[in-house]
Amino acid sequence: MTVTSVGDLTPSVQNYLKAIWSLQEWTTEPVTASRIAERVDLRTSTVSGALAKLTEQELIDHDPYGAVELTPAGRTLALAMVRRHRLIETFLVQVLHYTWDQVDDEAESLEHAVSDFMVDRIDEVLGRPTRDPHGDPIPSAEGVITMPDAVRLTGVAAGSTVLVERISDRDPGLLQHLASAGVLPGARLAVGEGEPYSGAIEVRVGDGAGVNLGTPATDAVFVTVLP
Amino acid sequence: MTVTSVGDLTPSVQNYLKAIWSLQEWTTEPVTASRIAERVDLRTSTVSGALAKLTEQELIDHDPYGAVELTPAGRTLALAMVRRHRLIETFLVQVLHYTWDQVDDEAESLEHAVSDFMVDRIDEVLGRPTRDPHGDPIPSAEGVITMPDAVRLTGVAAGSTVLVERISDRDPGLLQHLASAGVLPGARLAVGEGEPYSGAIEVRVGDGAGVNLGTPATDAVFVTVLP
DNA sequence: GGACGAAGTTCGGTGGACCGAACTTCTCTG
């Protein structure tokens, strides 16, 4: 009795799967119960119980005290949730004129309520987009996702010119700050030195003025280095 | 500690309030526990318990074995849910190109997930509509609703010309049938005789061909009689 | 006015999702 549609899952299960997938989207750090708990904002005791059920439903592999991994079935469902989330975000921005720092919360609740039919309609109306407003890739209806090979701005050498691929943070304040500085997906940045030992980087957007970005910000910005 | 926003209510409470309001939108029949149960598709024992809680929250007036009535606070919240529902339906039709028989189920789940902010955005994008795709009036953000004074097609005398104001049914099959016959809000109908004692009515839409409508259909169609 | 059936209520029980507190396991460090 394998689950085939994400609509058959409870909202809570949908959330766990998406959280687990997200936690390993951009790193290879093992996914642990406490990291999941932090992500979904629940106690570890709650998560621990949930992991047992997910294991039983064969959506994850998890041996006690060990790391969590999605099974193929779990991954497929998680990607369906990620697809929902990112399509909804894109829709909110393009059709309802949300700003990109407003979409996450709204998408978080809508993603559990929309039907597969509606997801497809949204996809169609938007012209089957491949990136969401943060630059994140949108999985296809078949569950295929192609990750841009981007690096964190934090590690980029001074003097480089880079293209912003995606902004990973969910904090609206930081997103607003980056947006007002012009650091958006698709922007071209000239990377300079920061104040020595400050951990900050000086960045010029297009041909505009320079901005100083500290590590919280540079960690959130993923770029490809241009030749 | 009076509730002010519909978002503070549980989905279940939201449903009860909307159901109670809907049950007295077009009739003055007393709203009873069993009618509510039928509407929300739950057992009367469940509804009975729920009514006790709603009473305690001062959203309804209900003395045991008696009829149910919304308090002013309950009515305001119910109207907010009706507003959500009808705006979402309109949005699904106009923006996502749903047909009018597809919108009800989708709106039913979305209405619990959207934020007040999103409701307002939808309202704005649609140009602050006053009727939904079925012709039902949409309450304003302030909770004002103006009912068209329409009558059921069932009672209209042969020979009249009428304007379709609204279609009240939620059965997709009936809605499709009426739509394909051209019986839509805004349509002009010439009402004729039906087969004697059949309970049916012959109706001509615009200048098209005639259709026979039985009572299930004519009961669902609300019209104003033109001079 | 009494009895019957329909409508409504009460009550015990279920399942999901969550919590805090107590306990176990793991890991790292002295």
Added chain:
DNA sequence: CAGAGAAGTTCGGTCCACCGAACTTCGTCC
């Protein structure tokens, strides 16, 4: 290599929403 602290698990308990079965109330009709 022992033990402390962090991470993870277990367990009892809560709340919500629902159900079925048993019971009560109401209206009506003979």
